[in-house]
Amino acid sequence: MNHTNKVLWGEGLFLRPQHFQRQDRYHESRLHQTANALHPYAWGVNKIQIDQDALANNSLRLLDMSVIFQDGEIYKAPGDDDLPxxxxxxxxxxxxxTITYYAALPSLKGFGGNFSSSANANKSTRYAQANRETPDLFTEAAKAEMTYLKKAVRLVSELDPRDSFVCFPLVRLRRASTSGFELDPNFIPPSLSISSAPILFLKLRRLMDALQAKVNALYGHHREPSKNVVEFRSGDISSFWLLHTTSSAYANLTHYLNNPLLHPERLYEQLLALTGALMTFSKTYTLSDLPGYQHQDPGPCFAKLDIIIRELLDTVISSRYFAIALSELKPSYHHGMLDSGKIDDKTAFYLAVSADMPAIELIDIVPLRFKTGAPEDVDKFVLAAMPGVKLVHSPQVPAALP
Structure with a gap:
């Protein structure tokens, strides 16, 4: 019997230990149910530190561990509790x-047997006795010895039965190439914060670097008619929206990078929004490919989403123009390479010229002073004062040009 009903306190009540036990149980259950209603994933790892030297010598030893179990029980060691x-x-x-170890806490039994004294330790009990000298917090009274209950958490492997425990995966090991074991770098335990999963924080930082590189590349495709002002034309609509998507995502993810104590599920929601927006520009993936968040084992869903985002970020938005780089071979002689795979008999070439003179004068001078043609013909045009390929001023720039 494990009822969590409110205890009736009335006049003439004969106090028993059960009254206080059930009162504690009622308030703990109420607090847990409220927290679970506000956030269904309010359990997992808050902090964990593993002895790497011991791991190399075939021993799994924890140096620090702070977790919250699914039933709301808080465990913190060393300090309030003992390390496993x-x-x-x-x-x-x-x-x-490879092998996974679980943080395991014996389930609370409804008919007693949840406690063992330090002298008679029992691995099947949820709590162990701990006697401490306790000071008076408010008066000058002498210290008094009090008995406390410490959570008896242990590490249980995936090969062992876990039916009698409240547990979740804590660490995954793999055999090292030399000897002993090492941590699986791709494993992410159920976590209460981004910082409690270092690999997740690293993935976030790398993704933001990729977003920054994409934003810089997109800015480079557009003209700046004046300082700090980017000009978009009607043909740049796809590029504009991709720039908007990546810039907005970078701004949102900055909040999570600067506040790593936020819950991973909130970060996952932002990554899903970014993925859905990027799907606008490519049909490589569909909405049905989006993985759902799995708090019990978040590693695979974060990894899959990261792959999708990176592939979509590499999407090349097709455009109807390409730039031809000009290199100055000698004073006043500029040379550009033509890619036969990009041009055909319908390709139009545009030459952009700017100078410190009135536009009307520039329009008249360029056809007279510029000699355009194949490299072997340009010298002949200059010596013979021939015009070369005819240049015609275009009063209106095509919308596809940046």
Whole structure:
């Protein structure tokens, strides 16, 4: 029996330990249900530190661990609780290349048996006794010895039964190339914050670098008629919206990079929004390809979403123009290479010229002073004072040109 009903306090009540136990249980359950209603993923790792040297010597030992279990139980060690016993990894079968260990807390039994004294430790109980000298917080009274309950958390492998525990995956190991074990770099445990999963924080930073590079590349495709002002033409609509998408996403993700204590599920929501926006520019993926958030094992869904975003960021928006770079071979002689795969008999060439003179004069001078043609013909045009390929002023620039 594990009821969490409110205790009736009335006159003449004969107090028993059960009254206080059920009162605590009622308030703990109420708090947990409220927190779970506000955020269904308010459990997981808050902080974990693993002894890397011990791991190389076939021993899994934790140095620091702070977690919240699915039933709302808070565990923090060392300090309030004791760290789990180290695990000897030499007993793992050689055929097992990877193995996952769970943070396991015995389930609360409804008919007692949830406590064991320090002298009679029982691995099946949820709590262990801890006696402490406790000071008076408000008066000058002497210290008094009080008995507390410490959570008896242990590390249980995926090979062992876990039905009697409240548990979640904490760490995944893989065999090292030399000897011993090492942490699986792709594993992300259920986490309460972005900072509690270092690989997730690293993925976020790398994604923002990719977004920044994309934004810079898109800015480079547009003209700046005046300082700090980017000009868009009607033919730049796709480029404009891609720039808008990447810039907006970068701004939103900056908040998560600067506030890594935020929950990973909130970050996942932002990444989904970015992915959906990028799908506007490519049919490589469909909306059905979007993975759902899995708090129990968030690593695969974050990894898949990261792959989709990076592939979509590499989408090349087709345009009806391309630039031909001109190199100055010698004073006043400029040479440009033509790609036969990009041009045909319908291709039109435009030469952009700017000078410190009135536009009317520039329009008259350019056809007279510019000699355009194949490299072997230009010298002949100059020596013979021939015009070369005819240049005609275009009073209106095509919309496709930047």
């Amino acid at each position: 016993d180290a695990v000897n990894l030499t007993d793992i079968p050689q055929s097992q290349q």
